Amino acid sequence: MDNDRLKNYILVGFMGSGKTRIGRELAKMADMTFYDTDELIEKAAGKKIRQIFREEGEASFRERETKLIRGLVDAHSEGGVYSTGGGLAMREENRKLLHQLGTVIFLDIDFDTAWSRLQNDTKRPLLQTPDRAGTILRLLDERRPLYLDAADLIVRADNTAPRHKVKEILTRSAQAGKSD
């Protein structure tokens, strides 16, 4: 592992891949603090993600994401498990920052699982389209290579209990650390 990488875990992946659920469990088992980048952005902005998209547009939300993780890297924050918004790893600059921030875990979800979890969603601005299935398919296709590019570790996002996923993550990241 590069010596200058900070000691955090970062979960990336598509909406519905379980970043928050698994992140909370990981924080508990690794005795670290859990953070959700969407929540940190909402706190800093004083408004909900939906409101940011509506009032400021997606580009402004993306700027807020970059600013947040740049701030974490600049402050040398350690000891955190970060669940990130599904689009955060799309910018190259963000992927570099995530690499500095810690071990990046990609929760890889297939279309059927994503669809079963997202078909009735009312909160995520990007999914409020007439052809939701088409939107999910397109975004998964565009984004998967970028999640893979960001990842140190790839874990399948299925319906296995979070506790088991976390054991897998901890074992595999310890092994990866040894071989670096």
Ligand code: S3P
């Ligand atoms: C987004 C995912 C959301 C949130 C915003 C945009 C995306 O987070 O950041 O709605 O672009 O995929 P979750 O992945 O936690 O749903």
